[in-house]
Amino acid sequence: xxxxxxxxxxxxxxxxxxxxxxxxxxxxxxxxxxxxxxxxxxxxxxxxxxxxxxxxxxxxxxxxxxxxxxxxxxxxxxxxxxxxxxxxxxxxxxxxxxxxxxxxxxxxxxxxxxxxxxxxxxxxxxxxxxxxxxxxxxxxxxxxxxxxxxxxxxxxxxxxxxxxxxxxxxxxxxxxxxxxxxxxxxxxxxxxxxxxxxxxxxxxxxxxxxxxxxxxxxxxxxxxxxxxxxxxxxxxxxxxxxxxxxxxxxxxxxxxxxxxxxxxxxxxxxxxxxxxxxxxxxxxxxxxxxxxxxxxxxxxxxxxxxxxxxxxxxxxxxxxxxxxxxxxxxxxxxxxxxxxxxxxxxxxxxxxxxxxxxxxxxxxxxxxxxxxxxxxxxxxxxxxxxxxxxxxxxxxxxxxxxxxxxxxxxxxxxxxxxxxxxxxxxxxxxxxxxxxxxxx
Numbered sequence: 001x002x003x004x005x006x007x008x009x010x011x012x013x014x015x016x017x018x019x020x021x022x023x024x025x026x027x028x029x030x031x032x033x034x035x036x037x038x039x040x041x042x043x044x045x046x047x048x049x050x051x052x053x054x055x056x057x058x059x060x061x062x063x064x065x066x067x068x069x070x071x072x073x074x075x076x077x078x079x080x081x082x083x084x085x086x087x088x089x090x091x092x093x094x095x096x097x098x099x100x101x102x103x104x105x106x107x108x109x110x111x112x113x114x115x116x117x118x119x120x121x122x123x124x125x126x127x128x129x130x131x132x133x134x135x136x137x138x139x140x141x142x143x144x145x146x147x148x149x150x151x152x153x154x155x156x157x158x159x160x161x162x163x164x165x166x167x168x169x170x171x172x173x174x175x176x177x178x179x180x181x182x183x184x185x186x187x188x189x190x191x192x193x194x195x196x197x198x199x200x201x202x203x204x205x206x207x208x209x210x211x212x213x214x215x216x217x218x219x220x221x222x223x224x225x226x227x228x229x230x231x232x233x234x235x236x237x238x239x240x241x242x243x244x245x246x247x248x249x250x251x252x253x254x255x256x257x258x259x260x261x262x263x264x265x266x267x268x269x270x271x272x273x274x275x276x277x278x279x280x281x282x283x284x285x286x287x288x289x290x291x292x293x294x295x296x297x298x299x300x301x302x303x304x305x306x307x308x309x310x311x312x313x314x315x316x317x318x319x320x321x322x323x324x325x326x327x328x329x330x331x332x333x334x335x336x337x338x339x340x341x342x343x344x345x346x347x348x349x350x351x352x353x354x355x356x357x358x359x360x361x362x363x364x365x366x367x368x369x370x371x372x373x374x375x376x377x378x379x380x381x382x383x384x385x386x387x388x389x390x391x392x393x394x395x396x397x398x399x400x401x402x403x404x405x406x407x408x409x410x411x412x413x414x415x416x417x418x419x420x421x422x423x424x425x426x427x428x429x430x431x432x433x434x435x436x437x438x439x440x
Contacts, residue, residue, distance in 0.1 A: 008045065009045075009046065009060060009063075009064070010064060010065055010066075011046060011060075011063045011064055011065055011066045012042075012045050012046055012066075013066075014065060014066030015041075015066045015150070016042065017066075018066055018068065018069065018154075019038050019153060019154070022069070022154065023035075027126060027127055027129075029126075029129045030126050033152070034152065034153050035153075037149040037150075037152035037153040038149070038150075038153035040146065040149045041146050041149045041150045041153060044146040045060065045146070046059045046060040046063055046146070047059050047060065047146055047147075048060035048061065049061075053145075053303065053332065056301065056328070056330040056332075056362040056364075057270070057272050057299065057301040057330055059147070059244075059246075059272075062244060062270050063216065063244060065184070066186070067184040067185050067186040067214070067215060067216045068184075068185060068186065069101070069154060069156060069185070069186055069187070069188070070100035070101050070102070070179075070181070070185035070186065070187055070215075071100070072100070072102045073099050073100050073102070073104075073180065073181075075106065077099070077180060078097075078099040078104045078106075078107060078180075079106075079107060080180075081099050081178045081179075081180035082097050082099060082104070082107050082176070082178055084178075085176060085178045085206070085208050086208065086238075087176065087206025087207070087208055087236045087238055087427075088174055088176075088204045088206050088234075088236065088424065088427050090423070090427070091172070091174070091204065091423045091424060091427060092171065092423075093171060093172045093173065093174035093204060094109045094112050094113055094114065094171055094172070094173050094174065095107075095108055095109050095173075095174045095176050096108045096109070096110075096119065096159055096173065096174070096175050096176065097176045097178065098157065098158075098175070098176065098177045098178065098187075098189060099178050099179075099180060100178075100179055100180060100181065100185060100187060101156055101157055101177075101186075101187030101188060101189050101217070102156065102157045103121050103122075103123070103157050103158070103159060105121075114167075114169050114170075114171050115167070116163060116164040116166075116167030116169060116199070117161065117162070117163050117164075117167065117169055117173075117201070118160075118161070118162045118163075118164075119159055119160070119161050120132075120159065120160045121157065121158075121159060121160075122155065122157050122158035122159055122160060122189075122190055122191075122192075123156070123157045123158075125160050130160060132160050132162060132192065132194060133160070133192075135192055135194050135222070135224050136152075136190065136192055136222055137152070137222060137250065138222055138223070138224050138250055138251065138252035138278070139250040139251070139252060139276040139277070139278045139307070140278070141276050141278075141305055141307065142248060142250040142274070142276040145248070145274065147218065147246050147248065147272070147274065148220060148248045148250075148274070150188070150218060151188050151189075151190060151218045151219070151220045151246075151248065152190070152220075153188075154186075154188035154218070155188045155189065155190040155220070156187070156188055156189070157189060158189045158190040158191045158192075159175075159191050159192070160191075160192045160194075161173065161191065161192065161193045161194070161201075162193075162194045162195075162196070163193075163194070163195045163196060163199040163200075163201050163229075164196055164199065165196035165197045165198055165199060165226075166196075166197070166198045166199065167196075167199045167200070167201075168199070168200045169199070169200060169201045169202070172201075172202035172203060172204050172421060172424070173201070173202070173203050173204070174203075174204040174205075174206070175191060175203060175204070175205045175206070175221075176206055177189065177205070177206065177207045177208070177217070177219065178208055178209065179208070179209030179210060179213075179215050179217065179239070179240065179243070180209070180210060181210065181213060181215070182210070182213060183213070184213060184214045184215055184216070185213075185215050185216070186215065186216040186217070186218065187215075187216075187217045187218065187219070188218050188219075189217075189219045189220070190219075190220045190221075190222070191219075191220070191221050191222070192222045192223075192224075193221070193222070193223045193224070193231065194223075194224045195223075195224065195225050195226055195229040195230075195231055195257075196226050196229065197226040197227050197228055197229060197254075198226075198227075198228045198229055199226070199229045199230075200229065200230045200231075200232075201230075201231055201232070202232040202233075202234075202421055202424075203231070203232070203233045203234075204233075204234050204235075204236075204421075204424055205221070205233065205234070205235040205236070206235075206236045206238065207219070207235075207236065207237050207238060207239050207245065207247075207267070208238045208239065208240075208267070209239050209240040209243055209267075210240045211240045211241045211242065212240065212241065212242055213240055213242055213243070214242045214243070214244070215240065215242075215243050215244075216243070216244050216245075216246075217239065217243065217245050217246065217247075218246045218247070219245075219246070219247045219248070220247070220248045220249075220250070221233075221247075221248070221249045221250075222250050222251075223249070223250070223251040223252070223259070224251075224252050225251060225252065225253050225254055225257040225258075225259060225284075226254045226257065227254040227255040227256060227257060227281055228254070228255070228256050228257060229254065229257050229258075230257065230258040230259075230260075231251070231257075231258070231259045231260070231261075232259075232260045232261075232420055232421065233249075233259070233260065233261040233262070234261075234262050234419050234421060234424040234425075234428070235247075235249075235261070235262065235263040235264070235273075236263075236264050236266075236427075236428065236431065237263065237264065237265040237266065237267050237268060237271055237273070238266055238267040238431070239267035239268040239271070240267065240268070241267070241268075241269060241296070241298075242269050243267065243268040243269065243270075243271075244268065244269065244270045244271075245267070245268040245270070245271040245272075246271075246272050246274075247271075247272070247273050247274065248273075248274040248275075248276070249261060249273070249274070249275050249276070250275075250276040250277075250278075251276070251277050251278070252278045252280050253277065253278065253279050253280060253281060253284035253286065253313075254280060254281040254284065255281030255282045255283060255284065255310070256281065256282070256283045256284065257281060257284045257285075258284070258285045258286070259277070259285075259286045259287070259288075260286075260287045260418060260419075260420060261275070261286075261287070261288055261289070262287075262289045262290065262291075262415065262416065262418050262419050262428075263289075263290045263291070263302070264290075264291050264292075264293075264416070264428050264431060264432070265290070265291070265292040265293065265294075265300045265302075266292075266293045266431060266432075266435050268298065268300075269297070269298055269299070270298070270299045270300075270301075271298075271299070271300045271301065272300075272301040272302075272303065272330075273290070273300075273301070273302050273303070274303045274304075275288060275302075275303070275304045275305070276305050276307075277304075277305065277306045277307065277315070278307045278309060279306070279307065279308045279309055279310050279313040279315075279341070280309060280310060281310050282310045282311045282312050282313075283310075283311070283312040283313070283314075284310065284312075284313050284314075285313070285314040285315070286306065286313075286314070286315040286316070286317075287315075287316050287418050288304060288306070288315065288316070288317045288318075289317070289318045289319065289415040289416070289418045290302045290318075290319040290320070290415060291319070291320045291321070291322075291412045291415045291416060291432075292319075292320075292321045292322065292329055293322045293412070293432065293435045293436075294321065294322065294323055294324060294327035294328070294329060294359070295324040295325045295327055295439060296325055296327070297325060297326050297327055298327045298328075299327065299328040299329075299330065300321070300327075300328075300329055300330065301330035301331075301332070302319055302330065302331050302332070302333075303330075303331075303332040303333070304317060304331075304332070304333040304334065304348075305333075305334050305336070306333075306334070306335045306336070306346065306348075307336045307338070308335070308336060308337045308338060308341040308344045308346065309338045309340065309341055310340065310341055311340065311341060311342050311343055311344075312342075312343045312344070313341060313344050313345070313346070314344075314345045314346070315335065315345075315346045315347070315348075316346075316347050316348075317333060317335075317346075317347070317348040317349070318348075318349050318350075318351075318414065318415050318418070319331050319333070319349070319350045319351070319415065320350075320351050320352075320353070320411060320412050320414065320415040321350070321351070321352045321353070321361060322352075322353045322355065322408055322411070322412060323352060323353070323354050323355060323356065323359030323360070323361060324355040324356055324359065324439060325356055325358060325359060326356070326358040326359060327359050328359065328360050328361070328362070329352055329359075329360075329361045329362065330361075330362045331350040331361075331362070331363050331364065331365070331380070332362075332364045332365075332366075333348050333350065333364070333365045333366065333378065334365075334366040334367070334368060335348055335366070335367050335368070335369075335376055335378070336368045336369075337367075337368070337369040337370060337371050337374050337376060338370055338371065339370040339371055340371070341371050341374075342371050342372075342373040342374070343373055343374070344371060344374045344375075344376065345374070345375045345376070346367075346374070346375075346376040346377075347376070347377055347378070348365055348377075348378040348379075349365075349378065349379045349380065349381075350363050350365060350379075350380045350381075351380070351381045351382075351411070352380075352381065352382040352383075353383070353384070353385065353407075353408060353411050354382065354383065354384050355384075355385070355404070355408075361382050363380035363382070365378035365379070365380055366378070385404055385407050385408075386407065389407060390403050390404065390407065393406060393407075401440045405433075405436040405437075405440070408432075408436060409429075409432060409433070409436070412432055413429070413432075416428050416429060416432070
């Protein structure tokens with residue numbers, strides 16, 4: 001019996017044409033890797049609901065056309081777009097500004113990079129064949145993902161950030177991604193952060209763009225954390241209301257290393273944030289939190305894989321979703337504990353607050369355990385605001401809208417509390433308050 005192949009969609013055909021056009025510009029050293037990545041994507045195509053990992057986020061149906069890669073904007077356009085960006089704007093940080101997927105050096109603080117930190121543009125590194133490029137794609141499972149491979153095929157710019165052994169970097173780096181333009185465009189950025197033994201770094205990441213434009217960002221952040229190193233990461237998705245925003249974080253943890261990552265979603269008509277963690281060294285720890293504030297028919301998908309492959313790893317995952325109107329929230333999380341990973345401690349939870357009867361939440365937490373000396377668990381809840389608490393607040397003179405907003409802030413705040421950088425935590429709280437104010 002012959003295999004039945006899906007007909008290619010307009011978007012898939014368009015992506016093939018765009019890749020064929022881009023192929024001529026690839027350097028010899030990178031051409032093979034890019035072609036292999038696109039062959040992987042062509043073999044799978046845009047994932048549909050028939051693919052288990054995309055059961056609730058059908059990209060094949062959502063992406064109807066392939067938006068052309070954005071060109072480097074003029075200096076005037078880039079400056080105007082960056083000045084309008086608000087994410088983490090009031091925080092003291094060293095900024096790397098990307099406009100339409102291209103690093104704009106004139107709007108970045110490359111001269112203020114802290115001691116012990118090295119920053120190179122991805123475009124320059126690709127041209128020079130930088131040895132650090134070998135550290136890209138540090139997690140095997142991410143390389144089996146079509147969205148991630150599509151990024152690998154088209155990545156146009158980004159940065160390689162390395163931190164020397166023992167360097168404790170106090171000033172955070174702010175990766176500021178800004179989209180601008182009146183027509184649909186796509187971006188594919190890749191940032192690699194490599195922390196040497198005992199290093200510490202805080203990274204803030206913000207994504208913003210125009211409303212009413214169906215642009216398509218596909219961003220990837222790769223992190224390698226050596227023994228005893230610590231990486232702290234706070235991410236804000238405030239993309240435009242018509243954007244289809246795809247993003248991936250993949251991290252490899254060494255012995256006694258630590259990662260903290262918190263993602264807040266308030267933007268994009270459809271977003272999918274993928275996280276891949278590989279616990280390669282013993283006694284590594286991770287805090288992975290997320291929050292989504294959804295209204296106006298939006299969909300936000302958080303998909304997580306925590307792969308414990310060493311003794312004594314600890315992971316804590318908490319995701320909070322607020323659904324208003326006919327929006328949809330998706331959480332898919334899996335903790336894998338390999339046979340060698342005895343004494344693993346993993347806890348994962350997804351909570352949803354429904355503010356309307358039209359919204360829906362899809363929860364799919366999983367455990368896959370091959371060791372016998374572990375303490376792992378998962379859970380999921382979904383419900384409306386507590387009527388007794390609402391009555392208690394209203395009995396003390398608060399209007400219904402304000403009382404409900406206080407409950408929502410407390411609900412989401414539990415996930416945001418994991419952000420150790422005080423100013424970044426305050427910025428996220430301000431974003432939540434602004435969303436609630438706009439809702440009423």
